[in-house]
Amino acid sequence: MEEDEYQILKAKFLKIVANVPIPLRNEIIAVVDNKNISWNVAEAEIKKDASEGKSILEQLKDIRVL
Secondary structure: OOOOHHHHHHHHHHHHHHHHHHHHHHOOOEOOEEEEHHHHHHHHHHHOOOOOHHHHHHHHHHOOOO
16 A cells, blocks of 8 residues: 555544544454454554554455445
8 A cells, every 4th residue: 555545544544433433432343463453443553553554444445434
């Protein structure tokens, strides 16, 4: 994924997660390296630009969440 696309997907994700109700933020939205990723974990990984964050964004793009 190129840097421009990553930044666009990151911005879209952060807008979406801000509107997810707090009780739902523990729900699983992706699986990376056989680890379940919730909205909360995804937000943390994406904000710190971790490699897992990129994988999460790619999965969410593939399933058309982003």
